[in-house]
Amino acid sequence: MKLRRLGVGLALATATLVATAMPARAETSQPTAAFSGQLIAAPGVAIVRIAYTCYSNDSPMNHLFVGLKQGPEVNTTDHSSSQFAQTFYSTNWLSDAGPNKLRCDGRAHTQIIVLKPQPGFQPTVNRLQNGLALVQICVYDNVTQFSPDGEPLDGGFAASYTMEQVRAF
Numbered sequence: 001m002k003l004r005r006l007g008v009g010l011a012l013a014t015a016t017l018v019a020t021a022m023p024a025r026a027e028t029s030q031p032t033a034a035f036s037g038q039l040i041a042a043p044g045v046a047i048v049r050i051a052y053t054c055y056s057n058d059s060p061m062n063h064l065f066v067g068l069k070q071g072p073e074v075n076t077t078d079h080s081s082s083q084f085a086q087t088f089y090s091t092n093w094l095s096d097a098g099p100n101k102l103r104c105d106g107r108a109h110t111q112i113i114v115l116k117p118q119p120g121f122q123p124t125v126n127r128l129q130n131g132l133a134l135v136q137i138c139v140y141d142n143v144t145q146f147s148p149d150g151e152p153l154d155g156g157f158a159a160s161y162t163m164e165q166v167r168a169f
Helices: 002-021
Strands: 032-042 045-053 061-070 087-090 109-117 131-143 156-168
Touching: 032 131, 045 061, 045 131, 061 109
Parallel strands: 032 156
Antiparallel strands: 032 045, 045 109, 061 087, 061 131, 087 109, 131 156
């Protein structure tokens, strides 16, 4: 009888140790973000298909930003800011709502994102053209704290910067 109690006690102690030593998946997993093979533009609107994973809808903030910049000097290394773009579309017209809302449930998702001209950007070319464009994808999840300038201080972050072909109509 004492041996059985000792075995049960040892099993419970081991289970408790394993449970407390292993952090929860949402606390340790970083989100993912990637272009997923479709970039179509028409006057005043573009759609981009992305793939992502994020981990919690319970946090104060989950955020998706997708930007599309086009111009002869735009690239993924040293010319990714809007100052090099002739045309700039983004999710800032409808951030984190409707077709641009993340589903943060720990599962991989593929989603069509709708972009419109970046508010406040003064384009030198009014429409996206057939050709290369910079696709920026930023996924934030589980953010609870921000710096004074609005940058997340915690939570997860994933970014993807790629040059992709625009199919314009």
